[in-house]
Structures are given as structure tokens and as C-alpha cells.
Amino acid sequence: MSNPSLLILxxxxxxxxxxxxxxxxxxxxxxxxxxxxDVSEDLVGGAAYDKHGAPLHDDxxxxxxxxxxxxxxxxxxxxxxxxxxxxxxxxxxxxxxxEMDLYSNLRPAQCFDAxxxxxxxxxxxxxxxxxxxxxxLTSGVYFGEPRGIFEEGNERVGINTQRYTESEIDRVAxxxxxxxxxxxxxxxxxxxxxVMESGIxxxxxxxxxxxDYPEVELSHMYADAGAMQLTRWPKQFDVIVTDNLFGDxxxxxxxMLTGSLGMLPSASLGAPMANGxxxxxxxxxxxxxxxxxxxxxxxxxxxxxxFAMALRYSFDAGDxxxxxxxxxxxxxxxxxxxxxxxxxxxxxxxxxxxMGDAILAKL
Amino acid sequence: MSNPSLLILxxxxxxxxxxxxxxxxxxxxxxxxxxxxDVSEDLVGGAAYDKHGAPLHDDxxxxxxxxxxxxxxxxxxxxxxxxxxxxxxxxxxxxxxxEMDLYSNLRPAQCFDAxxxxxxxxxxxxxxxxxxxxxxLTSGVYFGEPRGIFEEGNERVGINTQRYTESEIDRVAxxxxxxxxxxxxxxxxxxxxxVMESGIxxxxxxxxxxxDYPEVELSHMYADAGAMQLTRWPKQFDVIVTDNLFGDxxxxxxxMLTGSLGMLPSASLGAPMANGxxxxxxxxxxxxxxxxxxxxxxxxxxxxxxFAMALRYSFDAGDxxxxxxxxxxxxxxxxxxxxxxxxxxxxxxxxxxxMGDAILAKL
Ligand SMILES: CC(C)[C@H](C(=O)O)[C@@H](O)C(=O)O
Ligand SMILES: CC(C)[C@H](C(=O)O)[C@@H](O)C(=O)O
Numbered sequence: 161m162s163n164p165s166l167l168i169l170x171x172x173x174x175x176x177x178x179x180x181x182x183x184x185x186x187x188x189x190x191x192x193x194x195x196x197x198d199v200s201e202d203l204v205g206g207a208a209y210d211k212h213g214a215p216l217h218d219d220x221x222x223x224x225x226x227x228x229x230x231x232x233x234x235x236x237x238x239x240x241x242x243x244x245x246x247x248x249x250x251x252x253x254x255x256x257x258x259e260m261d262l263y264s265n266l267r268p269a270q271c272f273d274a275x276x277x278x279x280x281x282x283x284x285x286x287x288x289x290x291x292x293x294x295x296x297l298t299s300g301v302y303f304g305e306p307r308g309i310f311e312e313g314n315e316r317v318g319i320n321t322q323r324y325t326e327s328e329i330d331r332v333a334x335x336x337x338x339x340x341x342x343x344x345x346x347x348x349x350x351x352x353x354x355v356m357e358s359g360i361x362x363x364x365x366x367x368x369x370x371x372d373y374p375e376v377e378l379s380h381m382y383a384d385a386g387a388m389q390l391t392r393w394p395k396q397f398d399v400i401v402t403d404n405l406f407g408d409x410x411x412x413x414x415x416m417l418t419g420s421l422g423m424l425p426s427a428s429l430g431a432p433m434a435n436g437x438x439x440x441x442x443x444x445x446x447x448x449x450x451x452x453x454x455x456x457x458x459x460x461x462x463x464x465x466x467f468a469m470a471l472r473y474s475f476d477a478g479d480x481x482x483x484x485x486x487x488x489x490x491x492x493x494x495x496x497x498x499x500x501x502x503x504x505x506x507x508x509x510x511x512x513x514x515m516g517d518a519i520l521a522k523l
Numbered sequence: 524m525s526n527p528s529l530l531i532l533x534x535x536x537x538x539x540x541x542x543x544x545x546x547x548x549x550x551x552x553x554x555x556x557x558x559x560x561d562v563s564e565d566l567v568g569g570a571a572y573d574k575h576g577a578p579l580h581d582d583x584x585x586x587x588x589x590x591x592x593x594x595x596x597x598x599x600x601x602x603x604x605x606x607x608x609x610x611x612x613x614x615x616x617x618x619x620x621x622e623m624d625l626y627s628n629l630r631p632a633q634c635f636d637a638x639x640x641x642x643x644x645x646x647x648x649x650x651x652x653x654x655x656x657x658x659x660l661t662s663g664v665y666f667g668e669p670r671g672i673f674e675e676g677n678e679r680v681g682i683n684t685q686r687y688t689e690s691e692i693d694r695v696a697x698x699x700x701x702x703x704x705x706x707x708x709x710x711x712x713x714x715x716x717x718v719m720e721s722g723i724x725x726x727x728x729x730x731x732x733x734x735d736y737p738e739v740e741l742s743h744m745y746a747d748a749g750a751m752q753l754t755r756w757p758k759q760f761d762v763i764v765t766d767n768l769f770g771d772x773x774x775x776x777x778x779m780l781t782g783s784l785g786m787l788p789s790a791s792l793g794a795p796m797a798n799g800x801x802x803x804x805x806x807x808x809x810x811x812x813x814x815x816x817x818x819x820x821x822x823x824x825x826x827x828x829x830f831a832m833a834l835r836y837s838f839d840a841g842d843x844x845x846x847x848x849x850x851x852x853x854x855x856x857x858x859x860x861x862x863x864x865x866x867x868x869x870x871x872x873x874x875x876x877x878m879g880d881a882i883l884a885k886l
Contacts, residue, residue, distance in 0.1 A: 236717075250717045280755050285643045301664075301685060301719065308720050315689040318724030322664060322683040325675065352771070354599075354613045356664060357671050361681030387772045388779040391754065392643050408715070409750045409772055416751040 163196045165227040169204040173448025174458035175233025181460035181516035182467050205235030205249035215252030229474040230441040234448035257297050260439045262428035264335040265297040269414035274492040279419030291397045294336040295407025299328045302404045322358050329365040336401035337373040344398035348379045350386040421446045422459030422500045425466035440474045442466040456511040459498040487522035526559045528590040532567040536811025537821035538596025544823035544879035545830050568598030568612035578615030592837040593804040597811035623802045625791035627698040628660040632777035637855040642782030654760045657699040658770025662691045665767045685721050692728040699764035700736040707761035711742045713749040784809045785822030785863045788829035803837045805829040819874040822861040850885035
């Protein structure tokens, strides 16, 4: 059997430098654990625009459809701020999500013991926090038609459409219930059913899917109350399922609760391919951080942990994922810190590649 | 000249009991400060549904259009959870907002010194916090058409429409700039212009309005980054302007940062009426809290401070508003607390009416 294939899309800003560390980790798993991958690399975002005039070349899109998993760094930067909407770096990422039909976006918000002080929240509120947000990723207001800016009378109007079919809600709800079964068996679904009909349908379908998972304790919350409760006492949650737009805000909020954005990975999963593996893209939650790009200051951990998620969700190698996660925890426990993880004076941060070294040493 | 008129809509849950304290305050201003109001009272929400089969009677709507200001308590409760969407308690509130055209919703998120410990955030992150969120309140996905649940092929689809015209954005932006001029002269506008065309138009119009306010430092942020930054370091903001749906989540998040939801008022303002006063509705940010309704436990301060906002924004009585706010602060400094403001053991909470007594005593 041939090796599983990985497409690496480092993207913009700090993407390439954090991805360089991931490649060393991938190589280690090949050499030491017999987990070899066929790795190819390509462009996305501003980097793709610079070369091809589009934030994702059709050939890259085709390759992404064929591989077993895509690893993405980050997209965007001030250089591209004035580009037309249709060729902005983000459109490359959105095209990947949409055409690979990656409907289930898993965003863990986990507070690392060694870093609990970093949160703007009180330590007892976040220490030990471990929640998973499942965000619908291929529909809703991100993709609904009609959309655009239109003339109306003597002025313009900006229009976007929130749109969810029963089957779109059903499949993402199912993936959230499956996750809840493997975790704390608690699922909270968030929408604005008090204001939006799409939220009424969302709540109805999630409730119906829940009948297939009687062991999971299902609750519903309005998304505004959800934002409040995440801020007040996030540990009340285990798994949260919500739509694309609410998920965008709520998962970023949840990520920020942990205080260490540079630590958080994500997985975007679609339907199973012929080989049984889901279509999958893995990426850190943080952005391209143009202000520190190219300086060797970036924290590669979120991107490395995104590869750990790939091991778990694409390659059925949960043990190997745990091995990598343990190595990261051990390095943190030793006090090794990139600049973003340092508050106090007097401690010298390590560089991006030194963090990679430290993790490899623990492995 | 006749007295200015106030329509009081206590609503559901704790609404009536907190509003009872506001009425005592209103009476005090009439008796002691020569500020007399013609006060009438009516039903909204579940209470209106119980009597009329609709969450807002047409006569009440007509009265709301005529008075100088409306004071609302809260709407909703589990009793009404299974009602049809069109007659839910919330629809009464939404109808008031829409038909009075209250496009500018002012939601202060202020951390009271005496209560800073109540926040789930670290004290230095929230102490002294004083930001104002201006939420567009009469358009966007709350009211856009088409909306509903429709058949499509062999399944159903839930649809809502996000929709903003240039003039809708212009007027709410102007009200936010005006506020910023009277505060710290900093305005941050939030949308998802990287994903939504309505956000592109929003950003463009806010920028254009900004040209009329050269003294105000204007910035733009994606709403997901906004949620993060509010959580990380909220004091970076002065005034925030955003749309109806983002404003719903972000203002609730900001409110929760302060840790004392029972303290926060809001104002919803429209265009000036013939007498120069804006159409206006004032209400606490908290909900109807059915779990503690009727027990005399509720904190009346948010509703009382909503009346203070009415003094300031409808009746040009900023000095009197400050007098009332000072009385509230003095009571808090004395350690008087309703149950929601108590964490530690050993302190006995005061009742809703005892809190009213204490504030009246300070006045
Ligand atoms: C870059 C942007 C298009 C994207 C989104 O809004 O989905 C990002 O914020 C995210 O959450 O992955
Ligand atoms: C009650 C509900 C309709 C309302 C809203 O969503 O606007 C509330 O959450 C608010 O923020 O005032």
C-alpha cells in the first residue's frame, strides 16, 4: 500500500515558518514511528495570488481533492487589503472549505495548565477548560445566495443570505453528537431561534438527530446567551454545535478564553472518501500575524497540534497524536516559551525553530 | 406646557417588580426636583399575549408612538416557549423597535468599582471599564426579507436575509460618531467585510461618515476578532458600532465582562419627533429571569439606570441623570447588595424594594 498523502499549504505571514516546524515533526514520525507520508507543498492565499493572480489555483484545488489530508498555515496580510473581494486571500481558504465540502469544523478550546495565567479570565474560571466547538463550515451566510451590493432606488444595498437545509443541519449535528459520545456526552446547540426562522429549523433538526443519541444530554441556547455563558463559566460546556457565522465568533471567543491563541489547532472534516478517510483540512486557529512574520518569533504549536489532529481524525493514529500532544505539554511544563507565551519580565523567549527542537527532543 | 409623557411596559417575569422601584424613583423626581411626568402603563410580551392573544396590542403600539419615552421591563418566559413564532413575547419588543424605527441601540458596558470582583475576568482587565456599544436595531437579519422555512425538493430550508442600505448604515454610524465626540473620540466599527458583501458596504459607509468627524479616531475590525479583543483587553475600546446581529452577541459579551448584568441599562433611539426629542425606548439589558420572578430578589438597578438614560437622552437632564447614577454608586459603595451581586458567604442580600429604599435614601 502506498503512503498516505499530505498536501501542505503554508500560505502567508507566519504560515511558512510554523509549517517548517511541522515538516520536521512529520519527518520524525516517518523515521521513528514508521508513519510515512507522501508530502507535497503548494500555494494558497496571498502567496498564490502573487504567483497566479488568484488565491487558489485550480491545480491546487484539484490536488486538495485527491490527498488524504491538507495542512494549512494561515492566509492574509495588509499587502492584500485592497484587493477585490473575489481574489482576497480568504477566498482561497473559503474555496477549499466549500469545494471539499468540509462541513464540520472542530475547534477545541483547551486551557493548558502551564499557561492558565495567560488568560484574561480568572484562573479558576479557565484552568482545566476543555471544550469543543463544532462549527458548520460550508453553508449559512458565508455562501448563501443572493449576495452582493445592489442598486436600489437612489442608493445601494448590501445583501447576504443565511440559508440552511435540513440535510446540512443534520450532518453537522450528527458529527457533533458523535464527538459528544466520545467525550463528556453533553451537547449544547446555539442559534437565534427567537429571531430567525433558520434558527427554528436548526433547533428542530438538532433535536430530531438527538433522538438517535439518547445518551447525550442535549440543550439549546440562544447565541447571545451562549456568548455570555462562555464568558461567565465556560466549563459548563462540553461540545457546542452552531452555524457558520455564530461559530466564527463563538469559537474565537472560546479560543481567547484560554489566553493562548498560538496553541489552538482546528480540523475541518467532510464526508468519507473511497478509502474511508474523511475529506480533511487542518489549520491553526491563529491568523497570519504579519507583524511578526519572518522574524522567527512565531509559536509553531498550534500548527503542530493541527497535525496531531490529522493523526487522530484522518489517520486513525490517536496514540501517535497523544504522543505528540504529550511532548508539547512536557515542553511547556519545562517552561519553554515562544514570545507570545511570555508575560513576565526576565524570561528569554525561544525562537520558532527552537520550539520545534524542544518538541522533537521530547519525542 | 404639559408634562413629558412616559409609557411604562413592565412586561414579564421580574419586569413588574423592578419597574415598581423605577416608579418610586420617577415619583421622587416629580416631588423633589420638579421633573413631573405623565405616566401611563400597559402590557407587552407574554403579559399582553395572555390578555390579547398578541404580544403587543395595536393600541399600545399607537400609544408608544405618541409618548416622549417608553420604559420597558423585560419579556418572555418558559410559559410562552411553545407559542408560534409570530406571537412569541419577543415579537412585541421587536415590533416596538421596528415601528418606532429605533435604529440606534446604546448599550453601555461599564464596570462598577464596587463590583469589579464579580467579573469572571481578572480585576485589572475590567476595573474602570467603560465602553459603549452602538448596535443597529431595526434592520439586518432581524427584519430582512425573504425569511421563513420553505420546501425545497424533498426537504425544508430555513432562510433569513441580512440586508443593509446605505442610509441605514449612515444614520447609525452618525449616532455612533456623535457619541464618540462626547466621549473618548475613538470609534471601532465591526463587521465581516472579509466574508460578507453587506459588511463591505458597512465599512465603506462608516468610513465615509467618518470624514464628517475628523476628530474621531476610526478603526475597523472583523467581528470575530472583535469578540476576541473584547475578551482579551476590553479597555482598548471607547465606542463600538456594529450591526443588529453582531451587536446582539457582542453587546451581551461586553455586558458579561462587567460581571454584573443586573446593573446594565440600554437606550434605543430613533429620529427626532416634532418636539425635538428622539423616539426612545429604555430597557435593562437583563432578561425576565423567570426563575426568580415574584420573589422580591431581583436587582432593580439596571431598570433604574435605564430611567437615568431616559433623563439624559430624552429629557436633556444630564445633571439629574448623574444625580441618580451617583445615588446608585453611593448605595453600592455602602455594600448594599441584591442577591445577584453577592458571591461571598455571610452577607445578607436586600430585597428589590429595599434596594429601591436605599437609592431613594441617597437621593
Ligand atoms: C479568514 C476568515 C475567512 C475565516 C472565517 O471567517 O471563517 C476565519 O475567521 C476563520 O474563522 O477561520
Ligand atoms: C429578546 C431578543 C429578541 C433580543 C434580541 O435578540 O435583540 C435580546 O436578545 C436583546 O438583545 O435585546
